[in-house]
Amino acid sequence: MITVEEALQRCFALVTPLPAETVPLRQAAGRVLAAAATARLTQPPFDASAMDGYALGRAGAAGAGYSVIGEAGAGHAFEGRLSPDQATRIFTGAPLPEGAETIAIQEDVTVSGSAITVNAATRPGDNIRRRGQDFALGDALSAPRRLRANDLALLAAMNIADIPVARRPVVAIIATGDELVMPGDTPGPEQIVASNLFALEAMARAEGAEVRLLPIARDTEDDLRQVFALAEGADLIVTIGGASVGDHDLVGRVAEGMGLERAFWKIAMRPGKPLMAGRLGAALMLGLPGNPVSAIVCGHLFLLPMLRAMQGLPAAASPTARAVLAEDVGPAGPRVHYMRARLSPGDGLPLIAPFVSQDSALLRILTEADALLIRPLGDGPRRAGEVVDYLPL
Numbered sequence: 001m002i003t004v005e006e007a008l009q010r011c012f013a014l015v016t017p018l019p020a021e022t023v024p025l026r027q028a029a030g031r032v033l034a035a036a037a038t039a040r041l042t043q044p045p046f047d048a049s050a051m052d053g054y055a056l057g058r059a060g061a062a063g064a065g066y067s068v069i070g071e072a073g074a075g076h077a078f079e080g081r082l083s084p085d086q087a088t089r090i091f092t093g094a095p096l097p098e099g100a101e102t103i104a105i106q107e108d109v110t111v112s113g114s115a116i117t118v119n120a121a122t123r124p125g126d127n128i129r130r131r132g133q134d135f136a137l138g139d140a141l142s143a144p145r146r147l148r149a150n151d152l153a154l155l156a157a158m159n160i161a162d163i164p165v166a167r168r169p170v171v172a173i174i175a176t177g178d179e180l181v182m183p184g185d186t187p188g189p190e191q192i193v194a195s196n197l198f199a200l201e202a203m204a205r206a207e208g209a210e211v212r213l214l215p216i217a218r219d220t221e222d223d224l225r226q227v228f229a230l231a232e233g234a235d236l237i238v239t240i241g242g243a244s245v246g247d248h249d250l251v252g253r254v255a256e257g258m259g260l261e262r263a264f265w266k267i268a269m270r271p272g273k274p275l276m277a278g279r280l281g282a283a284l285m286l287g288l289p290g291n292p293v294s295a296i297v298c299g300h301l302f303l304l305p306m307l308r309a310m311q312g313l314p315a316a317a318s319p320t321a322r323a324v325l326a327e328d329v330g331p332a333g334p335r336v337h338y339m340r341a342r343l344s345p346g347d348g349l350p351l352i353a354p355f356v357s358q359d360s361a362l363l364r365i366l367t368e369a370d371a372l373l374i375r376p377l378g379d380g381p382r383r384a385g386e387v388v389d390y391l392p393l
């Protein structure tokens with residue numbers, strides 16, 4: 001069995017980043033920027049007022065007086081020049097009049113007719129946003145990066161209407177097993193409801209993928225072949241179940257019959273031992289174990305990093321964090337153990353406590369978990385208070 005790190009590297013080696021496509025800015029949230037975006041103008045385009053008040057020809061001590069000769073508003077410049085003893089009314093966002101040295105906020109000003117007294121000292125540059133203070137023509141937002149809501153505002157301000165992003169990976173998910181029915185159907189006496197595919201679909205979507213849920217494949221080679229054929233056109237085929245060593249675990253055999261070049265099968269992790277990956281024609285294939293928790297844990301550790309790499313983001317493992325053990329834990333086994341665990345606030349680092357039962361079929365516990373405590377392969381027993389790594393869920 002290979003290690004998780006080795007398996008992930010082999011998964012990345014299968015990935016070729018997807019080509020870019022251009023989308024309207026409004027559709028770019030959550031997509032991965034494919035090429036640096038360059039500002040098409042300077043912002044602010046002029047020195048601008050940051051406050052409602054008065055633009056002053058010269059800064060002065062408290063009590064300085066000025067005569068008001070006009071007004072500047074957002075979108076409406078004052079067409080004139082201030083001498084040191086003059087002022088204009090000015091509003092937030094308005095261009096700074098020529099000759100203005102500072103801006104007094106209106107709360108500090110007493111008005112009497114066309115004269116004002118500024119009751120607080122002012123300094124040159126007060127309340128002025130300088131031209132280009134936000135960004136200048138040609139400044140770049142670097143790629144690759146996943147575009148967040150905030151980034152869209154910046155791109156809009158840069159006057160970018162359409163933007164190149166990585167094409168969404170198309171993921172075909174195939175659940176396998178005679179025992180499975182879909183939620184809403186009535187399971188027969190020997191059947192259960194398929195579950196983990198919905199978590200994997202949601203995870204893949206959140207990572208930018210377009211997901212096709214294919215019909216459940218029954219445990220015959222024929223049926224599996226038929227469902228595999230329906231995956232035509234997908235960039236990544238994710239199978240669930242049928243990955244282990246049982247007589248009905250047909251996925252590897254059928255996929256190989258259809259041309260799968262396997263990159264690996266079985267890794268030293270718990271849960272998730274029977275994971276396989278490879279290339280099947282034009283698509284990548286990730287064969288997940290069927291146990292609900294195993295499939296979802298492998299989704300976090302392999303599917304999501306692969307989807308990121310396919311969209312041009314760095315080929316990197318899902319980020320881990322550090323926590324303090326809330327209780328003693330026994331030795332880890334011969335596979336790295338991702339233990340479902342609960343975090344609670346600590347003094348600095350959070351505290352982490354694994355659940356007592358770690359059976360890879362228990363979805364209730366997975367729902368209550370907010371972390372996977374990582375027990376490295378062969379790690380000895382650990383005491384409460386020791387610092388450990390975890391994968392946030």
Ligand SMILES: Nc1nc2c(c(=O)[nH]1)N[C@H]1C(S)=C(S)[C@@H](COP(=O)(O)OP(=O)(O)OC[C@H]3O[C@@H](n4cnc5c(N)ncnc54)[C@H](O)[C@@H]3O)O[C@H]1N2
Binds near residue numbers: 175180196292
């Ligand atoms: N003799 C051995 N038996 C098993 C081994 C082994 O090394 N030697 N490995 C165990 C491990 S570890 C795992 S994990 C499982 C994985 O087996 P498969 O990938 O072949 O999965 P299945 O047998 O198809 O299903 C396992 C379990 O999960 C349920 N299942 C399957 N698909 C779904 C789904 N979409 N939604 C909900 N539940 C699902 C299925 O009914 C089974 O109960 O093998 C061990 N055995």
Ligand code: MOO
Binds near residue numbers: 271289291
């Ligand atoms: O991957 Mo299996 O989950 O170790 O139960």
